[in-house]
Amino acid sequence: MQARNTTTGYGAVSKALHWAVAALILGMIPLGLVAVEWPYDTSDALATKALLFSIHKTLGVAVFFLALVRIGWMLTQPRPAPLHPERRLETALAEGVHWLLYVSLVAVPLSGWVQHAAAAGFAPIWWPLGQTLPLVPQTPDVAAAAGAVHATFTKLLMAALALHVAGALKHHLVDRDGTLARMLPGRPAHASTAPLPARRHALAPALGALLVYGLVGGAVVTLARSGGESGARPGVALPAATAAATPSAWIVETGELTFTVRQMGSPITGGFGRFDADIAFEETRDAAGHHGSVTVAIPIESMTLGSVTQQARGPEFFDAEAHPAARFAADIVAAEGGGYRAEGTLALAGAEVPVTLPFTLDIVDGVATASGTVTVDRRDFGMGESYPDEATVGFAVEIAVSLTARRGGAGEGGGA
Ligand code: HEM
Ligand code: HEM
Known part of the structure; x- marks a missing residue:
C-alpha cells in the first residue's frame, strides 16, 4: 500500500494517523469524564484522581503534537473524492464535520493545557516540557476560563464525533459503499478504474469550523469572566x-x-x-x-x-x-x-x-x-x-x- 493519498483512496500514513488519533481521542474522552467525576474525599481517592489527571494530560499533550503532524500531512495530500458527490448536502456536512474534528484536535488539548499551565501544580504532565506555558499567566481567572473552554470544546468534539461515526456507519450499513473500507488499514486504495481529478481541501468548511470554535470559545470566556454573583472583575479587589x-x-x-x-x-x-x-x-x-x-x-x-x-x-x-x-x-x-x-x-x-x-x-x-x-x-x-x-x-x-x-x-x- 502506498504511503501517500490518491484521489480515490487514503494512503498508509493518513490511515495510520487517523486511527492512532481516533484511538487516543476515544480513550481520552471517558478518561477526562471519569477524572472530573472521581471523588476526592479521602487521600487515597485524591491520589487516584491526580493519577487519572496526570495520565489524561500526558496523553492529551501527545494528541496535540500528533494532531499537528496529522494536519500538516493532510495539507500536503490530495483528498480522496467523495463516493457520492451528487449528494451535495451530505458531502458538505461530512466535510464540515471533518473540519470540526481537525479544529477540535488542536483546540481541545490546547485549552486543557492552558488550564493546567494557569493553575500549575495539581497532577503534573509527565513529559519533560515543564508545567507552565509561555504567555499563560498563572491566575485563577485564566485557569477557570480555560477550564470552561476545555469542557465546552470537548462537548463540541463529542457532537462532531457522533455525527462522524454515524456517517461512517451509514455508508457501511445503509449505502453499503466503500467509504469505511477505504479508511481501514491494509486494504488497497479504493478500486476505482477511472482516476478522479485531484481535489484540494475547500476553504469554506475549514473557516466555518474555525468560526464555530471562535464563537463558542469567545462566548465561554465571556461567561466565565462575567461569572461570580457580584459581577466583579475576577482578580481585582x-x-x-x-x-x-x-x-x-x-x-x-x-x-x-x-x-x-x-x-x-x-x-x-x-x-x-x-x-x-x-x-x-x-x-x-x-x-x-x-x-x-x-x-x-x-x-x-x-x-x-x-x-x-x-x-x-x-x-x-x-x-x-x-x-x-x-x-x-x-x-x-x-x-x-x-x-x-x-x-x-x-x-x-x-x-x-x-x-x-x-x-x-x-x-x-x-x-x-x-x-x-x-x-x-x-x-x-x-x-x-x-x-x-x-x-x-x-x-x-x-x-x-x-x-x-x-x-x-x-x-x-x-x-x-
Ligand atoms: C470509530 C471511530 C471512527 C470511524 C469509524 C471513522 C471513520 C472514518 C472514515 C470512514 C473516514 C473516511 C471518510 C471518507 O473517505 O470520506 C474518516 C475520515 C476522517 N476521520 Fe474518522 N473515524 C473515526 C474516528 C475519528 C476520530 C476520533 C477523529 C478525530 C477526532 C476522526 C477524524 C477524521 C477526519 C478529520 C477525517 C477526514 C480525513 C480527510 O479526508 O482529511 N475520525 N473517518
Ligand atoms: C485530545 C485531547 C483531550 C480530550 C479529548 C480531553 C477530554 C476531556 C474531557 C471529556 C473532560 C471532561 C470535561 C467535563 O465534562 O468537565 C476533560 C477534563 C479536563 N481535561 Fe482534558 N482532554 C484532552 C486533553 C487535555 C490536556 C492536554 C490537558 C492538560 C494538559 C487536559 C486537562 C483537563 C483538565 C484539567 C480537565 C478538568 C477540567 C475541569 O476543571 O473541569 N485535557 N478533558
Missing part, C-alpha cells in the same frame, strides 16, 4: 466603600490574593477573585507607633484552586458554607530593616489565628504598590484533618498579596 471617608484612607485599584500549597509534592496555586480592603495609612507614625490599619474581607466563594476547587471549599478545608468569608484585621507597623508589617488576626474557617504579614511599600505620585507573603499552617485553622501528614496536602500555605492603591479623597499626588 473591590474598592472599599468606606475608605474614601477617612483622611488617610487608600482606595485599592488592582489587587491579587493567591495562596500556594504543596499537593502530592508539587506546589499548586489558588486565589481569590474578590476581596474588599479597608486601608488607612500614613507615612508618619501615630503615638502608638502605628502607621495605620488594614481590614480585608474575603468571600470564600471567589476562591479557586485548580481542579480541586470544590474540595477546597468543602467542610474539610475552607468550609465555605459555615464560614462564607475570611477576615484579616491588622495594625500596620514599621518593620526593622525597612518595609512594614501588618500585625493582626486572620479569621478563617472558624478559627482565629495571629498572623503577621511583612510587606514592601512604594508610593509614587499618590499611588502605592504593596506586596508581601506570609506562610501559615493549615492545621492551625483545622483544615484537612483527614490528611494528617504532608504526603497529599502540605501543612504550609504561602499567602501572597500584591495590590496598588490610590490615596483617597481628591486623588492628590505627592508623598504623605
Whole structure:
C-alpha cells in the first residue's frame, strides 16, 4: 500500500494517523469524564484522581503534537473524492464535520493545557516540557476560563464525533459503499478504474469550523469572566466603600490574593477573585507607633484552586458554607530593616489565628504598590484533618498579596 493519498483512496500514513488519533481521542474522552467525576474525599481517592489527571494530560499533550503532524500531512495530500458527490448536502456536512474534528484536535488539548499551565501544580504532565506555558499567566481567572473552554470544546468534539461515526456507519450499513473500507488499514486504495481529478481541501468548511470554535470559545470566556454573583472583575479587589471617608484612607485599584500549597509534592496555586480592603495609612507614625490599619474581607466563594476547587471549599478545608468569608484585621507597623508589617488576626474557617504579614511599600505620585507573603499552617485553622501528614496536602500555605492603591479623597499626588 502506498504511503501517500490518491484521489480515490487514503494512503498508509493518513490511515495510520487517523486511527492512532481516533484511538487516543476515544480513550481520552471517558478518561477526562471519569477524572472530573472521581471523588476526592479521602487521600487515597485524591491520589487516584491526580493519577487519572496526570495520565489524561500526558496523553492529551501527545494528541496535540500528533494532531499537528496529522494536519500538516493532510495539507500536503490530495483528498480522496467523495463516493457520492451528487449528494451535495451530505458531502458538505461530512466535510464540515471533518473540519470540526481537525479544529477540535488542536483546540481541545490546547485549552486543557492552558488550564493546567494557569493553575500549575495539581497532577503534573509527565513529559519533560515543564508545567507552565509561555504567555499563560498563572491566575485563577485564566485557569477557570480555560477550564470552561476545555469542557465546552470537548462537548463540541463529542457532537462532531457522533455525527462522524454515524456517517461512517451509514455508508457501511445503509449505502453499503466503500467509504469505511477505504479508511481501514491494509486494504488497497479504493478500486476505482477511472482516476478522479485531484481535489484540494475547500476553504469554506475549514473557516466555518474555525468560526464555530471562535464563537463558542469567545462566548465561554465571556461567561466565565462575567461569572461570580457580584459581577466583579475576577482578580481585582473591590474598592472599599468606606475608605474614601477617612483622611488617610487608600482606595485599592488592582489587587491579587493567591495562596500556594504543596499537593502530592508539587506546589499548586489558588486565589481569590474578590476581596474588599479597608486601608488607612500614613507615612508618619501615630503615638502608638502605628502607621495605620488594614481590614480585608474575603468571600470564600471567589476562591479557586485548580481542579480541586470544590474540595477546597468543602467542610474539610475552607468550609465555605459555615464560614462564607475570611477576615484579616491588622495594625500596620514599621518593620526593622525597612518595609512594614501588618500585625493582626486572620479569621478563617472558624478559627482565629495571629498572623503577621511583612510587606514592601512604594508610593509614587499618590499611588502605592504593596506586596508581601506570609506562610501559615493549615492545621492551625483545622483544615484537612483527614490528611494528617504532608504526603497529599502540605501543612504550609504561602499567602501572597500584591495590590496598588490610590490615596483617597481628591486623588492628590505627592508623598504623605
Ligand atoms: C470509530 C471511530 C471512527 C470511524 C469509524 C471513522 C471513520 C472514518 C472514515 C470512514 C473516514 C473516511 C471518510 C471518507 O473517505 O470520506 C474518516 C475520515 C476522517 N476521520 Fe474518522 N473515524 C473515526 C474516528 C475519528 C476520530 C476520533 C477523529 C478525530 C477526532 C476522526 C477524524 C477524521 C477526519 C478529520 C477525517 C477526514 C480525513 C480527510 O479526508 O482529511 N475520525 N473517518
Ligand atoms: C485530545 C485531547 C483531550 C480530550 C479529548 C480531553 C477530554 C476531556 C474531557 C471529556 C473532560 C471532561 C470535561 C467535563 O465534562 O468537565 C476533560 C477534563 C479536563 N481535561 Fe482534558 N482532554 C484532552 C486533553 C487535555 C490536556 C492536554 C490537558 C492538560 C494538559 C487536559 C486537562 C483537563 C483538565 C484539567 C480537565 C478538568 C477540567 C475541569 O476543571 O473541569 N485535557 N478533558
